[in-house]
Amino acid sequence: MEKVVFLDRDGTINIEKEYLYKKEDFQFIDGTIEAITLLNQYGYKVVVVSNQAGIGRGLYKESDVDKLQTYINEKLEEHNAHIDHFYYCPHHPSAGIGKYKSDCNCRKPQIGMFLEAEKNIEVDKSCSWMIGDKSLDIIAGKSYGVKTILVGTGYGEEEFLKTKEAPVYDYFSRNLFEAVSKYVLCLE
Numbered sequence: 001m002e003k004v005v006f007l008d009r010d011g012t013i014n015i016e017k018e019y020l021y022k023k024e025d026f027q028f029i030d031g032t033i034e035a036i037t038l039l040n041q042y043g044y045k046v047v048v049v050s051n052q053a054g055i056g057r058g059l060y061k062e063s064d065v066d067k068l069q070t071y072i073n074e075k076l077e078e079h080n081a082h083i084d085h086f087y088y089c090p091h092h093p094s095a096g097i098g099k100y101k102s103d104c105n106c107r108k109p110q111i112g113m114f115l116e117a118e119k120n121i122e123v124d125k126s127c128s129w130m131i132g133d134k135s136l137d138i139i140a141g142k143s144y145g146v147k148t149i150l151v152g153t154g155y156g157e158e159e160f161l162k163t164k165e166a167p168v169y170d171y172f173s174r175n176l177f178e179a180v181s182k183y184v185l186c187l188e
Contacts, residue, residue: 001124002045005184006114006141007083008132009050011154012176013072016133019054021064023071029153031177037081038180038187045121048086049113049130049140055090056100062090085120087113109139131179135159138169147171149179 010016013036015027039046048069054060069086076082089112093103106112117123123146130141133154141148150156150169153176160172173179181187 001127002121003043003127004045004047004117004121004123004146005039005128005180006047006049006117006130006144006146007176008108008130008134008137008154009048009088011133011156012131012137012151013048016154019057019059021054021060021068023068026068026071028075029175031175033076033079033081035177035180036076036083037079038185040081042185044184045084046082047117047121048083048088049108049117050086050088051108051136052088052090053092053095053107055088056092056096056102058097058100065090085117087116089113109136109143111140111144114140114144129184131176131184132156133159135163135168142168147183149173149183151175151179 007013010020013032015029017025036046052065055062065088073082089106091100091102091104091107125145128146130146131149133151133156138148138150148169149171152174171183
């Protein structure tokens with residue numbers, strides 16, 4: 001069994017840019033590389049689960065997402081870090097075009113991407129986490145049965161203010177580095 005940290009991509013790993021697919025537009029959020037490096041060093045599998053409705057809307061192709069994922073790992077490898085697996089949902093239930101118009105089980109808050117990950121990793125849910133900047137990330141993590149952290153980057157601060165009185169997440173952190181060091185690894 002493996003301990004896994006599932007990560008949302010946009011707004012959690014990188015600066016939120018609507019419908020990001022070009023590597024020249026990609027920018028890590030401060031501390032992200034260090035957070036992923038720590039997870040690698042402490043034996044966690046790092047898995048990205050990301051809704052990519054831009055594919056479904058016809059704004060870019062699956063091959064564009066694949067190229068960006070390769071680029072992300074190339075940049076991480078410069079720091080002796082890596083993401084073990086990337087999963088994305090290309091569908092959209094109402095704005096999708098052709099085969100991408102689907103109310104699927106992979107689009108968060110559904111757990112299809114987590115179940116897909118189980119085909120490659122034997123996930124120990126008792127030691128695993130979902131970290132993201134939206135409530136749909138947290139709902140997906142909770143539905144899958146792992147602990148959750150909402151980060152204040154991307155849409156996270158707005159989500160935090162909306163849910164402050166009745167939080168659905170287990171913890172809130174300013175960013176991915178704080179989430180990993182304070183809650184996942186308990187280094188602080």
